[in-house]
Amino acid sequence: MTQRMSTSTGKRSERGIKPSKAQNKDHKKPTAGALKGAIQLGIGYAVGNLSSKPDRDVLMQDFSVVETVFLPSDGSNLTPAHHFPDFRLKTYAPLAFRYFRELFGIKPDDYLYSICKEPLIELTNPGASSSWFYLTSDDEFIIKTVQHKEAEFLQKLLPGYYMNLNQNPRTLLPKFYGLYCIQFGGTTVRVVVMNNVLPRAMKMHYKYDLKGSSYKRRASRKERVKSSPTFKDLDFQEMHEGLHFDADTYNAMMKTLQRDCRVLESFKIMDYSLLLGIHVLDRKPLSRGGRCDSRKGQKVLYSTALESIQGDVRDPGPVADDDTLGGIPARHKDESLLIFLGIIDILQSYRFIKKVEHSWKALVHDGDTVSVHRPSFYADRFLRFMGTTVFKRIHPLRGASSKKKKNSLHAAKSASQEVLSTSREEKEQKKKEKKAQSMEHLDGNLFISSKQPDLLPASVVTLTSNSVGAESSEDRRDSSSTVALDDPLLAMSRSPSDHELDVYL
Structure with a gap:
C-alpha cells in the first residue's frame, strides 16, 4: 500500500x-x-x-x-x-x-x-x-x-x-x-x-471493559459523551464499590473465570478483557422492543451469563425466554441488578511485538500496571481484580450465624453435662468404696473432714505409723489408678479440681 x-x-x-x-x-x-x-x-x-x-x-x-x-x-x-x-x-x-x-x-x-x-x-x-x-x-x-x-x-x-x-x-x-x-x-x-454477550433487548445502565490494569484504563471524553458509553477499570472503582453475589453464585463465577484464565494462559494469550453489562432492575421496566417477536425461546445452549457459570448442571434444554434474559442476579448497595458478562478479545498472542510493547511501556510506567504483560502474570492480576474489586461475596447475617452457633453450643453443652453427671455418679460410688477400705486401716480416733471426706490432713498423716501410711497410700494409688482405667471418659472430661483430688488419692 x-x-x-x-x-x-x-x-x-x-x-x-x-x-x-x-x-x-x-x-x-x-x-x-x-x-x-x-x-x-x-x-x-x-x-x-x-x-x-x-x-x-x-x-x-x-x-x-x-x-x-x-x-x-x-x-x-x-x-x-x-x-x-x-x-x-x-x-x-x-x-x-x-x-x-x-x-x-x-x-x-x-x-x-x-x-x-x-x-x-x-x-x-x-x-x-x-x-x-x-x-x-x-x-x-x-x-x-x-x-x-x-x-x-x-x-x-x-x-x-x-x-x-x-x-x-x-x-x-x-x-x-x-x-x-x-x-x-x-x-x-x-x-x-x-x-x-450483551442482549440488545436489555437496557444496560452501565457497561465496562475490564482488564485488571490501571495504566490508561479510563474511558476517553469521546466515549463518555455517548448515549451508552463503555467505561474501564478506574471508572469502575470510582462508580461502584463492587457487585455483591450470594456465596454459591460468587464461587461458581470465580471458578469459571479461573478455569478460563488457565486455558488462555496455556495458549499464551493475554490482553483479553471482561465485558460487563449491568442492568438496574429498580430503575425502569424491561424494554423488549429490540428483540425479534418471532423468537421463541433460546436457540443456543450455554450462551447466557447464568448458564455459563453453572458448571454442575448438565445438558439442559433451551431456556425459556423470560424477563431476565439469562442475567445473573446481584446487589449494589440498595439496588437489585442483573449482570451480563463474557471474556472478549482473546486473539491477542504474547508474540514478539507484544513483548517489545511491554518492555517499552515498562520503561516509562510501572510494568505491572500496563495491560500488556506475560500471560501468567496477566491471568493472576485479572483474577485478583475480579475476585476482590469487581465481584464480592455476600456474607450471612451475624445474627443468623450466632444463633446457629448458640444452638450448636447449647446442644454440645447438654451432651457434655449428661456425660459429666454420669461420670460424677460413678465417681461418688468409687469414693464411698474407697472410704470404707481406708477406714479399715485407720484407728477410730482419726479426724475425717466432712467437707472433703476422702482427704487426710497432713498432720494426721504424720501421726500414723509408716507401715500404715504406706499401706494406705498404696491402696489409694491402686484405687485411683483403677478409677482412671475403668472410666476413660471421666479422664477426658475431668476438671482441674478432679485431677487434684486424684493426686491426693
Missing part, C-alpha cells in the same frame, strides 16, 4: 478490511450495505453447501482446511445469482465449526435464519481494535471483522479450543461458530461469528 491511499481505505485496513493485491482503478469500493449483504450471502452458501456433506468425527487435518469458491453476480452451476459485486468466499475449518455449532445446539436452519433473514445491525466499537461489529436481528450472534494475524491465530487455536469445549462447554470464553473471508471490489474482509 502506498501513501496515496485514501483515508477511508486506511481506516478499513485498521478494522480488518483491507484492499487485496488485485486492486486496481476499475474496482469500486464496496458500500457498507453491499459488504453486509455479501457476508450474509457467503455464510448462507457455506452452511447450505456443508449440509450435503455427511456427519463424521472431526479429524486433525480438518482444522487446517480452507475451502474457496467464487460467486459471480450472474451465478453459476454451483452458486446462486445475486445483486452484489462478484466476490470470492473462503471458509475456514468448516467441519470443525459445524461441530462447535452442534455442540451448542445450533441447528443449521436456525443459524441461517438468524444471520440471513434480516439485515445485520452495525454496532459501535469502544475498544482499541477498531473492528467492525454486526449483530443479528434476533440478538443471538455477533459478526466481528478480524485482522489477518487474528484469523491465522484462531485457526491455530482450533485443536486446543476443540479439546477445551469438549471438556467444558460452560465457559465465559467467546464461542466461535464460524470463520470466513470475503474478497470483492479489491477488498478483503475476514469475519468471525460469535455469541452475543
Whole structure:
C-alpha cells in the first residue's frame, strides 16, 4: 500500500478490511450495505453447501482446511445469482465449526435464519481494535471483522479450543461458530461469528471493559459523551464499590473465570478483557422492543451469563425466554441488578511485538500496571481484580450465624453435662468404696473432714505409723489408678479440681 491511499481505505485496513493485491482503478469500493449483504450471502452458501456433506468425527487435518469458491453476480452451476459485486468466499475449518455449532445446539436452519433473514445491525466499537461489529436481528450472534494475524491465530487455536469445549462447554470464553473471508471490489474482509454477550433487548445502565490494569484504563471524553458509553477499570472503582453475589453464585463465577484464565494462559494469550453489562432492575421496566417477536425461546445452549457459570448442571434444554434474559442476579448497595458478562478479545498472542510493547511501556510506567504483560502474570492480576474489586461475596447475617452457633453450643453443652453427671455418679460410688477400705486401716480416733471426706490432713498423716501410711497410700494409688482405667471418659472430661483430688488419692 502506498501513501496515496485514501483515508477511508486506511481506516478499513485498521478494522480488518483491507484492499487485496488485485486492486486496481476499475474496482469500486464496496458500500457498507453491499459488504453486509455479501457476508450474509457467503455464510448462507457455506452452511447450505456443508449440509450435503455427511456427519463424521472431526479429524486433525480438518482444522487446517480452507475451502474457496467464487460467486459471480450472474451465478453459476454451483452458486446462486445475486445483486452484489462478484466476490470470492473462503471458509475456514468448516467441519470443525459445524461441530462447535452442534455442540451448542445450533441447528443449521436456525443459524441461517438468524444471520440471513434480516439485515445485520452495525454496532459501535469502544475498544482499541477498531473492528467492525454486526449483530443479528434476533440478538443471538455477533459478526466481528478480524485482522489477518487474528484469523491465522484462531485457526491455530482450533485443536486446543476443540479439546477445551469438549471438556467444558460452560465457559465465559467467546464461542466461535464460524470463520470466513470475503474478497470483492479489491477488498478483503475476514469475519468471525460469535455469541452475543450483551442482549440488545436489555437496557444496560452501565457497561465496562475490564482488564485488571490501571495504566490508561479510563474511558476517553469521546466515549463518555455517548448515549451508552463503555467505561474501564478506574471508572469502575470510582462508580461502584463492587457487585455483591450470594456465596454459591460468587464461587461458581470465580471458578469459571479461573478455569478460563488457565486455558488462555496455556495458549499464551493475554490482553483479553471482561465485558460487563449491568442492568438496574429498580430503575425502569424491561424494554423488549429490540428483540425479534418471532423468537421463541433460546436457540443456543450455554450462551447466557447464568448458564455459563453453572458448571454442575448438565445438558439442559433451551431456556425459556423470560424477563431476565439469562442475567445473573446481584446487589449494589440498595439496588437489585442483573449482570451480563463474557471474556472478549482473546486473539491477542504474547508474540514478539507484544513483548517489545511491554518492555517499552515498562520503561516509562510501572510494568505491572500496563495491560500488556506475560500471560501468567496477566491471568493472576485479572483474577485478583475480579475476585476482590469487581465481584464480592455476600456474607450471612451475624445474627443468623450466632444463633446457629448458640444452638450448636447449647446442644454440645447438654451432651457434655449428661456425660459429666454420669461420670460424677460413678465417681461418688468409687469414693464411698474407697472410704470404707481406708477406714479399715485407720484407728477410730482419726479426724475425717466432712467437707472433703476422702482427704487426710497432713498432720494426721504424720501421726500414723509408716507401715500404715504406706499401706494406705498404696491402696489409694491402686484405687485411683483403677478409677482412671475403668472410666476413660471421666479422664477426658475431668476438671482441674478432679485431677487434684486424684493426686491426693
